[in-house]
Amino acid sequence: MKIVRAKILGFCAGVRRAVLAAEKALEEHDGSEVFSLGPLIHNPVALEKLSSRNLKVISEDEISRLRGGETVIIRAHGVPPETENSIRNKGVNVVNATCPLVTKSQRTASDYAEKGYVIFFAGDKNHGEVIGIEGYARQGAEKSGKALNFILVKDVDELKSSIAELQAQNIISDGAKIILLSQTTFSISMFDSLQKELKRVFPEAEVVSSICPATYERQSSLVDLCSQVDGVIVIGGRNSANTNRLFNTARSLCAASVLIEKPEEIPAEFFSLETVGITAGASTPDDIIQAVEKLLLQQKDAS
DSSP states (O other), X not given: OEEEEOSSOSOOHHHHHHHHHHHHHHHHTTTSOEEEESOSSSOHHHHHHHHHTTEEEEOGGGGGGOOSSOEEEEOTTOOOHHXXXXXXXXXXXXXXXXXXXXHHHHHHHHHHHHTTOEEEEEOOTTOHHHHHHHXXXXXXXXXXXXXXXXXXXXXXXXXHHHHHHHHHTTSOOTTOOEEEEEOTTSOHHHHHHHHHHHHHHOTTOEEOOOOOHHHXXXXXXXXXXXXXXXXXXXXXXXXXXXXXHHHHXXXXXXXXXXXXXXXXXXXXXXXXXXXXXXXXXXXXXXXXXXXHHHHHHHHHHHO
């Protein structure tokens, strides 16, 4: 068996930064409680390891339970400004581990909302990053006293129906200030389709792509990988948006494709393939990738 890794895979800079921030907090605040507000990253295996070191997860509904003096880590996806304010008002030590690219997106959304733009946002409903960015857009609109028009869309059909609805309500028309923004892990090809459709209807609409370079690099590396192998293993959390997009790309290009969270989930048929490709989502630690590769090689040697 030959194992081929994608040229770019695993932890992105933002996720690595968040994990290192959590590890540092656990070391420096030994004996006091350390929480992450929501899951720090979207990888259950990595979260289990942090949990074993006593990192606890707290939800927004549980903020009122904080007594003061605890350490609370804001996860890589970020949170709405009102949520951060609620935490700080409890007198806790706040470690802001929001990915810098997400922070930039938060500011962009706030700025355009303050200027009264209709914001079409390409993203996943209920995703933490999207909820946080919408919160900043709301804050921007409130600063200027303008109505917030933040429309979340996941595909061209949703964009078309949203435009029709806004036009029927006289909220949007020719000459309106319109911008298209996106979640940092959104599909590159879908964002391009949304951009073309929006520009077709509103040629003057502005477009700011905030898709993380790491997302593009992983998707591009996977396309190249699929042409070299008999099967592809995508490693990452099943609740991770970017990991699921990698898996969807893999199975569209390679018949033998699987998404796993840990080595023991490797399907038996993969051990008989001549060439296996490995890629991993941006929240997948290096040691899990290495463990998957090690198990594949062990089975090869055993046979």
